[in-house]
Amino acid sequence: MPTNTREQVCNFGAGPAALPTEVLEQVRDDLLSYAGTGMSVMEVSHRSAVYEQLQADAETALRTLLGIPAHYSILFLQGGASQQFAMVPMNLLPPDGQAGYVLTGSWSEKAMQEAQAFGRARIAGSSKDIGYRQIPMDDELDFSLDDAYVHITTNNTIVGSQWHRVPEIPRSIPLVADMSSDICSRPVDVSRFRLIYAGAQKNLGPAGVTLVICDAPWLERAAANREIPTIFRYGVHVKARSTYNTPPTFAVYVVGLVAQWMLKQGGLAEMERRNRAKAGMVYTAIDDSDGFYEGVVEPTSRSSMNVTFRLRTPALEAAFLERARAVGLVGLAGHRSVGGIRVSLYNAVPLAWCERLCAFMDDFRRKPDALSD
Ligand SMILES: Cc1ncc(COP(=O)(O)O)c(C=O)c1O
Structure with missing residues (x-):
């Protein structure tokens, strides 16, 4: 069993991911008795005034941070972003309608596959033929005024690409975005999206809660005419302010x-x-390595959240990961579907970790054959 202390480890994992130490210290302090209640948050009823206030405070902070318009609702749901892949079309794609999906990676493919169970989900742009190494240009997008919505994935956690603009599509076509891996990493004009969803476990908190930000009056108008189990209806959660159930x-x-x-x-x-x-520092280490490290994504589409690169051979990548782990640099293995190296740089990752990583990358490049201790 490892015996690392928190100070020794730099966690570059893709999610669940690093959380700010100050937050975890606060959690530790509150753990046995929250706000003078003599009870842990885990032990307090979701119908109590204490929980109501706590959730209202979380909403207020998110509203301020993201500049969420007043008529938008904030929902705290379960089931992860994967449940949203299904809830979005269930609620918003009429059985005889269509929706556009811009394919920029595996997660957007999964989102579209789910939608196909409910109506016509069509490709509204894709960079699959180039291994998702680039975000499609605006003139490569194929949207239609008949689309009930167009869905994008703002950050592609696996390949390591990111939208650096809101796609230029007419405002009358509702935009829906999976922001699981870059929510709150930068300012965003929430009003350009009718619905945003994000699993919390990268930039927002622990796994187990999914944030949904939605234009509630639009949701009501746009609701697809089909029977949906109560628990999957956005309208139910909006009305119950996320406490329809626990x-x-x-x-x-x-x-x-x-x-x-x-x-x-x-x-x-x-x-x-x-x-x-942070990302600039790691991309520079890649670009200045004389090809020893090779970035996966075209520079214009590079993500500031998940930096991906390859080494010459899988054996060299394995040695890189092993030596990195030995010096406390963990969570660097690429997604199991693609391999390679992935450095996740969510908000809680400090610059000092990137400095340690870049020093290690430099050292490894000079002495790739050195054995780890
Ligand atoms: C962009 C994106 N969408 C969806 C998911 C799936 O999220 P979940 O495991 O919360 O269902 C992930 C998970 O990493 C993701 O990165």
Whole structure:
């Protein structure tokens, strides 16, 4: 069994991922007795005033951070982003209608596959033929005024690409976005999207809660005419303010603390500044390596959240990962479907970890055959 302390480890995992130490310290302090209740958050009823306040505080912090318009609802749901892959078309794709999906990676493919069970889900742009190494240009998008919505994945966690613009499509076509791996990493114009969803376990908190931000009046107007189990109806959750059934109370509490932490740090403009600095440092280490490290994604589409690169052979990649682990740099293996190296740089990852990583990358490049201790 490993015996590392928190100070020794730099966690570059893709999710569940690093959380700010200050937040975890607050969680530790609150764990046995939250806000003078003599009970843990985990032990408090979701119908109690204490929980109501805690959830309201989390909502307020997220509203401030993201500049969420007043008529948008914030929902704390379960089932992960994968459940949203199904809930979006169930609620919003009429049985005889169509929706456009821009394919930029495996997660967007999965989202589209789910939609195909409910109506016509068509490809509204794709970079699959080039291994998803680039985000499609606006003139490569194929949207239609008949689309009930167009779905994009703003950050592609596996390949390591990211949209650096909102696609130029007419405002009358509703945009839906999976922001699981870059929500709150930079400012975003929420009003350009009718619905945004994100699993919390990368930038927002622990696994177990999924954030949904939606234009509630539009949702009501756009609701597809089909029978849906109650638990999967957005309208039910909007009306019940996420407490139709028991919400993941502890996860919501941590998301609230993380949102307050982001505000204290200077908000999303500051998160973006830090994330650019961190990613820039790692991309420079790749680009200055004389081809020893090779970035997977075209520079214009590179993600500031998940930096992906390859080494010459799988054996060299395995040696890289093993030696990195030995010096406390963990979570660097690429997604199991693609291999390679992936450095996830979510908000809680400090610049100092990137400095350690880049020093290691330099050292490994010079002495790839050295054995780890
Ligand atoms: C962009 C994106 N969408 C969806 C998912 C699936 O999320 P979940 O495991 O919460 O269902 C992930 C998971 O990593 C992701 O990165």
